[in-house]
Each structure stands twice: as structure tokens, then as C-alpha cells.
Amino acid sequence: MIELSHLSKWVKTGSLQTFLLKDINITINKGAFVSIMGPSGSGKSTLLNVIGMLDDWDEGQYLFMGEEVGKLKERAKQALHKDHIGFVFQAYHLIDELTVYENIETPLLYQDIKSAERKAIVADMLDRFQIVGKKDLFPAQLSGGQQQLVGIARALVAKPDLILADEPTGNLNSKQGEEIMEIFTRLNKEDGVTIIQVTHSEKNAAYGDRIINLLDGRIES
Amino acid sequence: MILRFYADTGLTVLLAIIVGFVMSFGSLYLFNSISGSHLDITDLLGIPTFLFLLVIWFIVTLLAGSYPALLLSGSSALQLMQKKFSRGGADQLFRKILVVVQFSCSIVLIIAIVIIYQQMKFVGNKNLGFNPNGVLMVNISGVRDPGHLESFSNAISQIPQVHEVSQLQVPPGFSASQRSLHKGDEKSDLTLFTCHADGAVVSTLGLKLLAGKTLPDHLSKTDSMVYVVANKKVIDYLGWTPEEAIGRKVQVDLGNNAYIVGVVDDFNFLSLKRPIEPYIYYAANDAPESFNAMLIKMNTDQLASTMDKVQRDFAKYVPAVAFDYSFLDAHLATLYNADRVMQKVVLLFSCLAIFVSCLGLFGLSAFMAEQKTKEIGIRKVLGASSFSISKMLSLNFLKLVLLSIVIGIPVAIYLMQKWLSHFEYRIHISWLVVGLSATTGLLIALLTVSYQSIKAASANPVNSIKAE
Ligand SMILES: Nc1ncnc2c1ncn2[C@@H]1O[C@H](COP(=O)(O)OP(=O)(O)OP(=O)(O)O)[C@@H](O)[C@H]1O
Ligand SMILES: [Mg+2]
Numbered sequence: 001m002i003e004l005s006h007l008s009k010w011v012k013t014g015s016l017q018t019f020l021l022k023d024i025n026i027t028i029n030k031g032a033f034v035s036i037m038g039p040s041g042s043g044k045s046t047l048l049n050v051i052g053m054l055d056d057w058d059e060g061q062y063l064f065m066g067e068e069v070g071k072l073k074e075r076a077k078q079a080l081h082k083d084h085i086g087f088v089f090q091a092y093h094l095i096d097e098l099t100v101y102e103n104i105e106t107p108l109l110y111q112d113i114k115s116a117e118r119k120a121i122v123a124d125m126l127d128r129f130q131i132v133g134k135k136d137l138f139p140a141q142l143s144g145g146q147q148q149l150v151g152i153a154r155a156l157v158a159k160p161d162l163i164l165a166d167e168p169t170g171n172l173n174s175k176q177g178e179e180i181m182e183i184f185t186r187l188n189k190e191d192g193v194t195i196i197q198v199t200h201s202e203k204n205a206a207y208g209d210r211i212i213n214l215l216d217g218r219i220e221s
Numbered sequence: 222m223i224l225r226f227y228a229d230t231g232l233t234v235l236l237a238i239i240v241g242f243v244m245s246f247g248s249l250y251l252f253n254s255i256s257g258s259h260l261d262i263t264d265l266l267g268i269p270t271f272l273f274l275l276v277i278w279f280i281v282t283l284l285a286g287s288y289p290a291l292l293l294s295g296s297s298a299l300q301l302m303q304k305k306f307s308r309g310g311a312d313q314l315f316r317k318i319l320v321v322v323q324f325s326c327s328i329v330l331i332i333a334i335v336i337i338y339q340q341m342k343f344v345g346n347k348n349l350g351f352n353p354n355g356v357l358m359v360n361i362s363g364v365r366d367p368g369h370l371e372s373f374s375n376a377i378s379q380i381p382q383v384h385e386v387s388q389l390q391v392p393p394g395f396s397a398s399q400r401s402l403h404k405g406d407e408k409s410d411l412t413l414f415t416c417h418a419d420g421a422v423v424s425t426l427g428l429k430l431l432a433g434k435t436l437p438d439h440l441s442k443t444d445s446m447v448y449v450v451a452n453k454k455v456i457d458y459l460g461w462t463p464e465e466a467i468g469r470k471v472q473v474d475l476g477n478n479a480y481i482v483g484v485v486d487d488f489n490f491l492s493l494k495r496p497i498e499p500y501i502y503y504a505a506n507d508a509p510e511s512f513n514a515m516l517i518k519m520n521t522d523q524l525a526s527t528m529d530k531v532q533r534d535f536a537k538y539v540p541a542v543a544f545d546y547s548f549l550d551a552h553l554a555t556l557y558n559a560d561r562v563m564q565k566v567v568l569l570f571s572c573l574a575i576f577v578s579c580l581g582l583f584g585l586s587a588f589m590a591e592q593k594t595k596e597i598g599i600r601k602v603l604g605a606s607s608f609s610i611s612k613m614l615s616l617n618f619l620k621l622v623l624l625s626i627v628i629g630i631p632v633a634i635y636l637m638q639k640w641l642s643h644f645e646y647r648i649h650i651s652w653l654v655v656g657l658s659a660t661t662g663l664l665i666a667l668l669t670v671s672y673q674s675i676k677a678a679s680a681n682p683v684n685s686i687k688a689e
Contacts, residue, residue, distance in 0.1 A: 074607070075607075078601065078606050081602060081603070081604050087602050093598075095599055096596070107603040107604055111604065158603075158604070
């Protein structure tokens with residue numbers, strides 16, 4: 001499903017070239033559950049953004065479902081986002097002006113789903129993450145952990161084939177973290193959803209079937 | 222901290238005033254040419270102007286500076302860090318109200334200018350009941366000898382382009398004598414306008430004869446009758462049909478011997494701002510009023526040469542009197558000069574107002590798009606297309622513009638109805654026109670806003686998301 005070959009990304013400050021990603025080669029098949037680990041600043045989020053087609057790179061090739069991402073038009077990428085990818089951001093990135101309910105509903109608005117059906121799906125999500133009571137609150141009125149749950153619910157609501165999760169459990173207690181990992185595992189096993197998660201926790205990484213270690217923009221193992 | 226806000230605002234306002242002041246020199250010329258006034262540049266440089274600008278500077282700085290100063294210094298550091306204030310209703314509401322006010326004014330002006338144009342066109346095309354086109358008016362009030370005029374009249378009648386020649390007290394568009402129209406032996410009477418004229422007046426002005434005939438051209442020396450051609454208003458008041466009226470005696474303060482010989486249809490002998498009132502043309506020996514104008518109805522195809530001949534004949538047969546002339550249609554147009562100036566001024570202000578409110582909209586849309594960059598980025602990641610995002614942003618403004626339209630339309634209709642009420646003959650304000658004008662405003666607004674919307678929507682999402 002995802003194939004990165006000799007992919008590098010750098011920034012230039014004056015004459016100094018700093019690699020954010022260096023010579024990355026990964027193949028991730030459909031239905032895989034991959035954990036990315038590495039110290040802070042090693043480029044995990046950067047890699048996830050590239051995989052999610054949110055960010056450009058400078059060298060190398062990226063094939064997504066057989067298509068060369070570098071040659072895709074803006075519109076095509078947008079269609080892939082809409083139909084295939086769910087993001088969980090490290091910084092949650094909820095929409096401040098919308099309630100919890102509306103935040104979770106947003107991806108469905110772009111999916112051609114009838115209003116009644118949307119209601120049912122969102123209600124189901126609120127239930128699954130035990131945030132029914134918070135549905136009319138705004139993100140600013142939630143704790144960090146609660147915002148993170150909303151962010152995960154939003155990523156899953158449109159039933160994507162690929163979930164890109166950047167430290168999805170960073171602000172959750174270990175019990176909540178386990179629950180999320182179980183949800184991910186179930187999606188992965190039962191629905192064949194491909195999952196790529198960034199995590200600092202060995203325990204959470206172990207839920208996946210493969211671990212990629214990053215250090216200074218390179219793959220260690 | 223607060224002082225800094227005032228200093229910042231003060232500087233901005235000062236710059237704006239200087240720019241505005243310099244620009245006013247240029248616009249002075251434009252204003253003069255439009256309104257026909259004669260303001261001089263030196264009028265702008267007086268002490269009062271500078272004092273006025275100083276006061277404006279002070280007030281605007283105080284008002285504009287107070288807002289952010291109070292807003293920011295009133296919020297705690299925590300609130301600022303959480304950026305609660307920028308989302309806060311008050312700030313945005315204020316901006317929105319400003320935009321709505323500006324745009325309402327534009328809508329009012331757009332509607333006003335269309336209606337004014339319509340009314341002026343209506344005035345220009347209205348059937349007056351007579352035909353002023355190609356009617357030359359020559360001032361003959363200074364001519365002592367009627368024989369001169371007789372020869373002049375005979376001479377120009379030979380010119381093929383000249384169709385009719387008539388002498389009368391005053392042409393339409395000038396005020397005639399006011400007398401009273403009496404009915405039977407009733408005490409009440411009606412204001413009546415009278416105009417001494419010869420028989421050719423009906424054909425020269427193209428008046429429509431309903432019954433009877435026109436005034437006689439030559440009266441015998443002993444004739445003591447007063448011959449009257451009345452308009453329909455007169456006989457309506459007296460309760461006669463045109464046919465019945467012929468040969469009847471009328472009491473019009475012109476002696477006891479006035480008889481109707483003809484009846485013409487009503488015509489607008491004054492501007493369209495006035496209703497049609499009773500009017501008569503009369504002919505009599507020893508008339509109390511003399512002829513002041515000669516009307517020459519001509520074919521204007523070869524105007525220059527015709528005018529040349531007329532002028533030469535005038536000089537030949539009426540010596541020592543200046544050839545003072547104008548055209549009747551041009552004179553009638555001057556009755557609406559004030560309205561025409563208003564038309565131009567409103568047009569100018571409409572353009573300015575639309576420009577300024579577009580600036581306001583542009584600023585607000587830029588500001589909102591800026592505030593929403595993160596949201597836009599997130600939405601794109603969640604699958605929103607650029608189109609749906611620019612639609613979302615534009616719709617936001619559409620609401621404001623629609624509100625402005627809802628406010629602007631009644632105001633415009635009220636003001637225009639007031640203006641139109643000065644005209645006895647006026648157009649009806651049509652909803653189609655109002656709707657089209659409002660739609661034009663809407664389109665202009667959408668065009669303004671869509672630039673920002675499209676720009677914001679097509680930005681790369683990751684940049685906006687990362688820019689935390
Ligand atoms: N646009 C950029 N310009 C310059 N440097 C950048 C840019 N984006 C990221 N970096 C740098 O790239 C490095 C990797 O960033 P990244 O966010 O991928 O780290 P991370 O592995 O996700 O860290 P964390 O675990 O803290 O989230 C960091 O050193 C960061 O400063
Ligand atoms: Mg990161």
C-alpha cells in the first residue's frame with residue numbers, strides 16, 4: 001500500500017543543509033499495523049506527514065496504492081484524504097469553533113452521507129469513546145486527554161482504510177491507552193485497516209506487528 | 222502599554238489624514254466639475270480646515286485606540302495565551318457590524334442611483350402633451366415695432382426647414398400670468414394660467430386640439446372679443462365636454478367678453494414636478510400682456526445653415542436688437558438641473574461607498590481567513606475540497622451581505638420615495654430594479670470575498686496546521 005524508496009527531506013538554513021528525513025526505505029502492506037518509535041525530534045511526525053501526503057519531500061519516490069504521490073494533483077490528494085486516510089494528530093487539531101459532536105461529524109460532511117445516518121454514526125462514536133456527556137462542549141472546555149479521544153474518534157468516524165496516528169495515547173492514562181490500542185487492534189484484525197502509529201511507549205508499540213526505529217531522520221531498524 | 226496603542230493608532234490616523242488631504246486636492250476639481258460649484262484650492266488651506274482635521278485626528282485616535290487598548294489590557298495573561306479573546310464574540314461582532322453598516326450604505330446608494338437614473342430618463346421621455354423638439358425660442362421682448370416682427374416672420378417662413386412661426390407671451394417652461402377661473406356665480410375660484418398668443422401656437426407646439434379651432438391670427442380693429450383656447454383642466458372644472466365648451470363665455474379675469482374657441486388636451490406647461498393646472502391661450506385687441514417670445518418650429522436636419530439664415534433675417538428685419546435665442550427642449554431640461562447634479566453626486570458617492578465597503582469586506586475576509594487558517598488546514602485533511610472550503614468562507618460573508626441588503630432596501634426605498642415625491646410625474650419603484658441592484662451589490666461582495674476565500678482554501682494544509 002505504501003512504498004517509500006530513498007526518500008529524503010531537508011531544510012536549508014544558509015548554506016547548512018539539515019536532514020529531517022534521510023534515505024528512508026519502507027514498504028507497508030495493506031492490513032499492517034506499524035509502530036514508529038524514536039527520540040524526540042527524530043522525525044517521526046515529519047515522516048507521518050509525508051506518508052499522509054500533508055508534506056513534501058525533496059528526494060526519492062513515494063508510491064501510494066501504486067500511484068506516484070509526487071505526481072498527484074492537489075485534487076487527487078484531497079480525494080485520497082477523503083476516502084482512505086484518517087489522521088490522529090499529536091496536537092489534536094480539533095476545530096475550536098465546533099462542539100465535540102460537530103468535530104466528530106466534520107469528516108462525514110465531506111462523504112456524501114445522509115444526515116440521519118451521520119447522526120447514528122457520530123452517536124455510536126461518542127458511545128464507543130465514552131464522551132456522550134461532553135458532546136456539546138467546545139474543545140477548550142475539555143482536558144488534554146478528552147481532546148485526544150475526540151481526535152481519535154474523528155479519525156475513525158469515516159471508516160478509513162489507513163489510520164495515521166501521531167502519539168494517540170500521549171495524554172491518556174494507561175487504562176485508556178490500552179482501550180485505544182484494543183480498538184486499533186480490532187480495526188486492524190477485523191476490518192483490515194492499515195495502521196501506522198507513532199509512540200513512545202514500548203508497551204503500545206508491541207500492539208503492532210512491526211516497529212520502525214527512527215534516529216535523526218534515519219531508519220535504525 | 223495602553224499608551225502604545227494610542228501612539229500606534231495616532232500615527233496611522235495621521236498618515237490617513239495626510240493622504241486624504243492630499244487626495245482632496247485632486248477630487249476638488251472633480252467635485253467642481255460635477256456640482257458646478259467653484260471651490261478653490263485656497264479654501265482647503267485655511268485655519269478652519271486644519272483645526273477640523275486636528276479634532277478629527279484626536280477623536281478617531283481616541284475611539285480607534287481605545288478598543289484594542291481596553292480589550293487587551295483588560296484580559297489576563299492566561300486568557301491571552303489561550304487565545305480566548307481572539308475567538309471572543311465582541312471583537313468579531315464589532316467588525317461584522319462595521320462591514321454591515323458600510324455595505325448597507327452601498328446597497329442604499331446602488332439602489333438610489335438606479336432609481337434616479339430611471340426617473341431622469343422618465344422625465345426625459347415623458348410625453349409632455351406638446352412637442353418641444355426643434356422649437357427655437359427667440360426673445361422679442363425688446364422689439365418695439367410689431368411690423369419688424371411681421372416681416373421677419375414672413376421672411377423665415379420662406380426657409381424650407383421652418384414649419385411654423387408663432388408669437389406668444391411665454392413659452393412652456395416659463396411661468397405665465399396667474400389669474401382666477403370662476404365658475405358660474407360660485408364664490409370659489411381656481412388658479413388659472415393665461416398666456417397671450419397668436420393662432421399658430423397650437424401647431425407650433427404640437428398641442429392636441431380636442432374641439433373647436435385655434436385662436437384667430439388677425440383681429441379686426443373693432444373686435445372687442447377675447448378669444449380663448451383652454452386646456453382640458455379648465456372645462457373639466459366648469460363641467461363641460463370639449464364640444465359643449467365651444468362658444469361659451471368664461472370668467473377668467475380678462476373682461477366680460479371672453480369666449481372659448483378651442484379646447485386642447487392637457488400638457489405639462491411647467492416641469493414634471495408640478496401638476497397640470499388650468500391654462501388658457503388667449504388673443505385680444507389691447508391684450509394686457511405683450512408677446513415676449515417667438516417660437517420657430519423647424520426641421521433640425523441642417524441646423525447650422527437654418528440657424529444661419531434665421532439669424533441673418535433677424536438682423537435684417539429687426540435691426541438693433543440682439544438675437545437672443547435658445548431651444549425649448551434644452552430649456553426644459555434645465556428645469557431638472559438640480560436633480561442632474563444630484564444624480565452625478567450620488568453616482569460619485571456610490572462608487573466611493575462601494576469602494577470603501579469593498580475594502581472593508583476585503584479586510585474582514587482577509588482577517589477571518591487568517592483566523593481560520595488552522596481550521597481550513599484541518600478541514601482539508603479531513604477531506605474537504607478547496608471548493609467546499611471557499612464556499613464555506615464565502616457563505617459566511619453572504620450572511621453579512623444579505624443582512625446589509627435587508628437593512629439597505631427599506632432605507633433606500635424610503636429615501637427614494639421621498640425624492641420621487643417632489644415629482645408630480647414619477648416612476649413606480651419596481652421590485653425588479655431593487656432586486657437587481659441588490660444582486661449587483663451581492664455579486665460585487667462575493668467577488669471581493671472570493672479572492673481571500675480561494676487563496677485561503679488553496680493553501681497547503683500542513684503549513685497552517687504546523688503554524689501553531
Ligand atoms: N519546517 C521545518 N523547518 C526546520 N526544521 C523542522 C521543520 N519541521 C520539523 N523540523 C525539525 O525536524 C525535526 C523532527 O521533527 P518532528 O516533529 O518530526 O519530530 P518528532 O520525532 O515528531 O518529535 P516528537 O517526539 O517531539 O514529536 C525536529 O528537530 C524539528 O525541529
Ligand atoms: Mg512528533
